Amino acid sequence: MAAVFAPDFLAPAGRDVHVTRHFSPTSGIYAEKDNNFHAEKPRQDLTQEATFCDWVSIYQTHTGAGLPVLSDGYFVRFDAEGTHEGTTLKKVRIEGSHETAIFIRSDGETVHFEGNVSKWGRPDNVFGYTFAQCIARINTILQSKGLPPFTAGKKGEVNTPNGWRTQWTGARITRLDLTENFAAGSAEDAYHFMRFLAAQQASRLKTGTHGQGETVDFGRGSRRVYSKAYLKGPELLKHAAKPNKTQTDFSKEYDPYLNDLANWCNSVGLVRFETTYKSTFLIDNGQQFLGGINMSKLEADFKERQTVFTRANCDVEDISSLDAKTLAVYRMWEAGDDITQKLSRSAFYRYRAALLPFGVDIAIKSNVIKFQPKTRVIKLEAVKMPDFYKMPPPSFVRLVA
Structure with missing residues (x-):
């Protein structure tokens, strides 16, 4: 699978562009704990195979590193009196195969990355990668652009208005999506289950139904956390080209593998559960640092949110x-x-x-x-990867300039 990169737009030659830096929002002074202020490796608590990571938003400041400036132009802000307030670089869209994309920005010191790295350059992401594997993929892409990898940095304590707190000098995470697949047994039972799910309530989060009932979500618009379930088969078919359809220069090419995969998803009644953890939630739960993230703790919360899907067997009228x-x-x-x-x-x-x-x-x-009425029980089961599934190793990232 080849990925085609969009052109890089650097600062115009011979012209200084003053960019507003995006430093880590820390306050106070770092203190060396027990006079042993040293770099530590990020935790290697990997999620279980059933749980994957999709979208990751992350950034890191490398003070005085003199990194390449990478952007797609910039936004300039002025106040009502015309005084310059700041300049923000626009992210570069990195195109991948199968109409996938990720976004990178570097102002010379701070590097930002965001996107669904698990799906990037792949025809699908029915099965994806763990968080640690996604970070490895991201760092491979950064290396290809002449940028340093995201690291844990050094661990220390900072004095805040709420007392001393542990912080890291390395990368910070502002969004993280976790996902897991379940099988309802058939396409018919999957739709029955989604109708059952639409009547459930997840804590104080608002429940919504979208499409033809293929998607049910909880907490849309929340600044902290957002969960949804959807049928993966219909979602794949919606974006796949139809067989025997007249092709044009702008139409998608028919991919029999993708259609076979969508049909397999329908045959097992694949229900996808995803949760987006946003910056506010990550900060409040001490999960915003790459060096200090505890995936076991985060996954425990992810499993807890799944109880809305499995709190009771789905009884449907037979x-x-x-x-x-x-x-x-x-x-x-x-x-x-x-x-x-x-x-x-x-x-x-x-x-x-x-x-x-x-x-x-x-x-x-x-x-x-x-x-x-007589009822039958729909019970969600774990999903095994089919033998024909194409799963490239997480280290596989082929770049074409």
Whole structure:
């Protein structure tokens, strides 16, 4: 897989561009703990194989390093009186294959990175990489651009208004997305599960349903954390080219692998669960430093948020096998209609006999006596990677200038 990079836009030759620095928002003075102020390696607490990392936003300041300036132009801010307030460099969009992209910016000292590094340069990210593997991929990309890697830096304590706190001088994380796959068993059961999920409540987070019910989210617009579940098969097919479709210079090329993968996702009823941890949440929980991030702790929170998906088995009415006419009669009964006034005597008893095995007696109005229909249980299971899945090693990053 080849990745094509967009052109780099550096500061114009012979012209100084004064850039507002983006230093780490620290206050106070670092103190060496026990006179042993030394660099420490970042924690290597890897997430379990079932949990992957998608999007990462991270930055690090290398004071006085004289790094290459990497940007796609810059924004200049002036106040109402025309006084220059600051200049911010625009991020360079790094194009990858399969219409993927990541973003990098360097002002000569501070390097910023953001994007879905797990998906970058790949046709899909049904299965992805751990956080540690994603950082390794990011550092490989930075190296190709002549930029230093993100590191843990040095550990110390800083005096803040709330007392002494542990901080690191290395990279800081401002967004981190974790994700996990579940199997409902079939496409039909997956849709049933999403309807069940749409009626659930996750703490104080607002529940929303999008598309044709393929996506249910919790906390949209939150400044701290945002979770969602969606059906991966329909999502893949939505972005895939259709077979036997007339191709143009601007249309996507049909990829049988991607369509086979989407069909496999549908066959197992793959439900994707993702959680976005934003800067406020990371800071409040002491997870903003690359050197101090504790993935075991973060994953524990991720698992806790999954309880909205697994807090109870999903019981759905087992009426999917009914023919269209019998199902229509059931819906009329469920709405409270008097079925005896809707059908002939023979038809009434025929449909009554068909529905009684499901716990429904249309001879009694549903708004008079509540019958409990027969149900079947949809239980989410872990998902195993199919044999045909193409999973490049995390170190594989081929760059084409």
